[in-house]
Amino acid sequence: MASYSELMAQAQSLMAQAEQARKDELSAVIADIKAKMKQFGITVADLGGATGGKKAGKSKSSAPAKFRGPNGELWAGGPGRKPEWVRAVLASGKSIEDFRI
Structure with a gap:
């Protein structure tokens, strides 16, 4: 038997x-998913994502954006829960610094 x-x-x-x-x-x-979105011209807003239903330029944070996501999402990089796109980037092994504005 193994120890x-x-x-x-x-x-x-x-x-x-x-x-x-x-x-x-x-x-x-x-x-x-990205290939299908491109093929059919689907945007994140079409899926009800972070930009869907919000007025352009509005954000919960008043801090200036420091990072731009692969679909144009903005993040100030502050404390608190990271946005889903940031977690996906980190999970895929990429560096968040690659998305710095």
């Missing part, structure tokens, strides 16, 4: 493999 430490090492290895598989699948799904 506790051996089983824990196997579990950690499997969790790392599972996380990599999730990232790979997520990247493929996002690429597919």
